[in-house]
Amino acid sequence: MPKIITDQNLRLLIDTLVGEGKRVIGPKAAGTLTLYEPLASAEELSLGELPRRSAKETFFPLCENILTYEKSSSGTTVHDIDPARFPETVLIGARPCDVAAAPVLDAVFSWDFKDEFFLERRRKTTIIGLACTTADDACFCTAVGLSPADTKGSDLFLTPLAGGTYRCDVISDKGEALLTAHAGLFAEADAGEPVPLAEPQLGPLDLDRIKAWLDTHFEDPLWEEIAARCAGCGACAFLCPACHCFDISDEGSEKQGARRKHWDACGFGKFTYHASGHNPREVQPHRYRNRIMHKFKYYHDKFGQRLCTGCGRCIRACPVGIDIAQIIDDINNK
Helix, strand or coil: CCEEEEHHHHHHHHHHHHHCCCEEEEEEEECCEEEEEECCCHHHECCCCCCCCCHHHHCCCCEEEEEEEEEECCEEEEEECCHHHCCCEEEEEECHHHHCHHHHHHHHHCCCCCCHHHHHHHHCEEEEEECCCCCCCCCCHHHHCCCCCCCCCCCEEEEEECCCEEEEEECCHHHHHHHHHCHHHCEECCCCCECCCCCCCCCCCCHHHHHHHHHCCCCCHHHHHHHCCCCCCCHHHHHCCCCCCEEEEEEECCCEEEEEEEECCCCCCCCCCCCCCCCCCCCHHHHHHHHHHHHHHHHHHHHCCCCCCCCCHHHHHCCCCCCHHHHHHHHHCC
């Protein structure tokens, strides 16, 4: 049975969670941008717009140590980083296009090798999703099978109602536990009028049709046409909620340092560069082809899911105006 929570009580919930020692992450004004950042208090919560960067950093930081080492006269000591140290976290006010990426990423991080850095953060995070009431020209969640009110990946889900309240739906056991622990902040649902939801301009696409075209067009003039503009900057991958490529490097000196895991991107020229000097994707058309293939073919072949949630960040940030929604729409109409 849905509950309701007022905006005042939602903010009280944040302050209560912070007081309990939990890490609370939510949209926060950072200069002229809104970002998902740790909140020190409810006053910092800013729900007006989609954050510039995605919420994947909650589980998959830009860079982190996975071990450290020290060398002395008595030998070399290696210190593992214990994922158990990660704090209990509540991600609040996350948009459906961000939240839906979390279970998509679960598949790859728990596949042949279980990445405990990612998985432990996921286990310790409760996600409170928030329906979207605004959309710009870049939003296209509806094209890839989602919606502005999609609950996929959420533990609790908030839908804005007229008068500054939210309907709260329990989606998972984690959500039930959080609601039960703070039941005094929630009330029985009433007949509040929902605020109109966002209406992205691009309607549902036939994703199976798109995949069928990709299955048979590994070689196609389209890749040259798109990549003629691509700068290979990686902004699309770094802002994407679902992109997850990373590299591992050792940094430091002979005496001490760290092995670090950090984001990478398939659009970078050296992403597939071999120690032999061979690069199987030595030109940008091959790299951009991989981006589209990975999102709409390869990931589906392996895990039965698409690697795109239609957030539109790649479109907004692309310095040369490449529009992935337009690309898949064109493929859909071929």
